[in-house]
Amino acid sequence: MLRVKAGDVDRMGLLFERYHRPLFGFLYHMLGRAASCDDLVQTVFYRMLKYRHTFTGDGEFRTWMYHLARNVLADFVKKNRHAAHHTDVAEMAEHLPGGISADAGLEQAQDVAQLHQALDRLRPEDREILVLSRFQELKYTEIARVLGTTEGAVKVRVHRAMNVENDFPPH
Numbered sequence: 001m002l003r004v005k006a007g008d009v010d011r012m013g014l015l016f017e018r019y020h021r022p023l024f025g026f027l028y029h030m031l032g033r034a035a036s037c038d039d040l041v042q043t044v045f046y047r048m049l050k051y052r053h054t055f056t057g058d059g060e061f062r063t064w065m066y067h068l069a070r071n072v073l074a075d076f077v078k079k080n081r082h083a084a085h086h087t088d089v090a091e092m093a094e095h096l097p098g099g100i101s102a103d104a105g106l107e108q109a110q111d112v113a114q115l116h117q118a119l120d121r122l123r124p125e126d127r128e129i130l131v132l133s134r135f136q137e138l139k140y141t142e143i144a145r146v147l148g149t150t151e152g153a154v155k156v157r158v159h160r161a162m163n164v165e166n167d168f169p170p171h
Contacts, residue, residue, distance in 0.1 A: 001055050002057050024037050
């Protein structure tokens with residue numbers, strides 16, 4: 001990213017290849033639908049170019065990227081507050097990696113749909129902290145930088161979010 005910041009924008013392609021899937025995963029787990037995620041990934045990379053001057057190199061690139069992604073997501077949610085929210089299993093199947101049989105792929109898509117139903121029951125801030133820690137596998141120190149808080153606060157929030165299930169009646 002420092003090379004992109006210095007004017008070598010061709011390096012953005014390498015960053016895209018390396019980070020577009022994890023970024024898509026973060027956005028998908030936050031929204032629960034794949035249709036908007038491709039566009040949001042593009043928006044995040046556009047903002048990376050637009051705001052490359054703000055990248056200092058002091059922290060990890062991923063931390064800065066997820067900070068931008070959170071802002072893009074917040075803008076999207078604000079703009080689309082009243083849009084219908086659903087998880088389309090067929091839509092998710094399109095985004096499964098190659099080499100998965102149709103039945104296994106459909107089963108995996110259904111599992112993902114169930115996961116998103118559970119995530120949807122969480123408060124947005126709980127969902128975000130679990131997605132960053134469990135799905136994106138960010139370290140607590142990285143999450144603290146993304147969220148602008150302390151590592152200790154992140155640990156507490158993850159613990160509380162993991163125990164939220166006790167607040168829901170069993171199905």
